[in-house]
Amino acid sequence: MSSDDVHSSPPRARHPGVCRRPGVVAVYFAYRTLAAWILAGPLALLVGGLLGHFPGNDAALFEPGALVLSEVARLSTIAVAPLSFQLGTGAVLAAALGLLPLAVLIVALAHEGALHATFLAARVGRALGPLVLLWGIASVTQLVVAGFLLVAGGKLLVPLGLTEQAAGIAHAVLLGLALLVAAFIGAIHDLGRVVLLLDTSSLLDAIERSFRLLRAAPLTIVQPWLSRVGAGAVLLGLSFWLVPYLGLATPMSIGVSFVIHHGVLLVTVLLRASWLAAAIPRISPPDFRGTPENAFSPVDPP
Numbered sequence: 324m325s326s327d328d329v330h331s332s333p334p335r336a337r338h339p340g341v342c343r344r345p346g347v348v349a350v351y352f353a354y355r356t357l358a359a360w361i362l363a364g365p366l367a368l369l370v371g372g373l374l375g376h377f378p379g380n381d382a383a384l385f386e387p388g389a390l391v392l393s394e395v396a397r398l399s400t401i402a403v404a405p406l407s408f409q410l411g412t413g414a415v416l417a418a419a420l421g422l423l424p425l426a427v428l429i430v431a432l433a434h435e436g437a438l439h440a441t442f443l444a445a446r447v448g449r450a451l452g453p454l455v456l457l458w459g460i461a462s463v464t465q466l467v468v469a470g471f472l473l474v475a476g477g478k479l480l481v482p483l484g485l486t487e488q489a490a491g492i493a494h495a496v497l498l499g500l501a502l503l504v505a506a507f508i509g510a511i512h513d514l515g516r517v518v519l520l521l522d523t524s525s526l527l528d529a530i531e532r533s534f535r536l537l538r539a540a541p542l543t544i545v546q547p548w549l550s551r552v553g554a555g556a557v558l559l560g561l562s563f564w565l566v567p568y569l570g571l572a573t574p575m576s577i578g579v580s581f582v583i584h585h586g587v588l589l590v591t592v593l594l595r596a597s598w599l600a601a602a603i604p605r606i607s608p609p610d611f612r613g614t615p616e617n618a619f620s621p622v623d624p625p
Contacts, residue, residue, distance in 0.1 A: 333436040339600040340432075341593055347431040352592045354424045356585065358417040362410060418462075422454050423447065428596060429520050433603045450519040453526040457519065460530075461512035468508065469501040476500075503552075510548045511537065513599060517606050536606050547601040551594040562587045 341348055426447045431438055476497040485493060514533035518524050524532065537544055566580045 332442060333434040333438060336433055336435045336603075339603045341596045341600055343435070344428070344431045344596075347428050348592065348596050351424045351428045351596070352589055354421060355592055356588060358421065359588065362413050362417060419455070419458070422451070422458060426450065426454060426516070426520055429517060429599055429603070432596065432600045433517075433521050446520060453519050453529065454516060456526055457512065457515050457529065461508060461515075465505040465508045469505045472501040472504060473497060506552055507548075510544070510598075514544070514602060514606050517599070517603055521603070532606070540605070543605050544602065548598055551598045555591045555594050558587050558590055 336343070427443055430443060430446045477494070480490065480493050480497075511533050514536060515529040518529040518532050519526070562583050566583060
């Protein structure tokens with residue numbers, strides 16, 4: 324980094340926090356909301372068209388016996404292939420484009436004071452190529468590892484001769500384990516993002532430093548990550564239980580469901596930003612001159 328860069332850069336934050344960057348967090352939340360609307364739009368239009376003649380519209384999906392839900396699934400079969408392709412492609416594009424607001428969020432959380440657009444553009448632009456490559460590597464790793472766990476675990480369950488109910492519970496536990504492992508790979512991915520955005524590092528160096536941090540101080544990473552993942556999972560579970568319970572038969576219940584879904588999305592964004600704020604000083608601490616004891620990092624030996 325040049326001396327001009329150093330002088331034009333805002334100071335590093337001693338204690339990164341979500342409350343210090345509400346505007347950037349709001350932009351990230353707005354992007355996540357817009358992406359969710361775009362992805363859910365085709366499916367919502369399809370289901371809405373199929374349910375238009377039912378009294379109560381979407382409320383029929385949650386009736387006991389799931390007869391309407393089964394009929395909608397049967398009628399939707401012809402649209403599964405194109406809709407799946409559209410949703411899959413849209414999700415990949417949304418995740419790729421989401422690297423930009425996420426990178427801005429990480430840089431903003433790591434610095435204090437006013438952030439100029441030129442500084443943000445320089446930091447994000449410098450790391451954009453490695454960020455995309457890291458995202459591709461992490462995504463493929465998540466798919467391979469989670470898929471292997473599901474397939475291998477399913478094969479191990481076959482000879483056990485479990486009842487239908489026990490097999491359902493076992494597969495649900497297996498799915499939860501695969502999702503947890505994939506999420507943990509995502510946490511390591513976040514550490515690599517921090518390194519790429521805050522330090523002058525290559526892609527391989529970012530990956531190596533992330534694993535080195537986990538080996539040197541695993542609890543300082545796992546504890547804040549696991550607490551936030553657990554809170555997010557509980558909120559998602561409550562929302563999926565509460566919305567069918569409320570029903571969607573009246574404008575009031577639809578409005579409440581809308582608020583619940585977007586409230587959960589907002590909280591998950593805040594939890595993600597909070598995790599990043601907790602990870603930043605651990606993997607890339609600020610250089611406090613005159614206090615070398617505070618400059619120690621488990622990533623780099625003193």
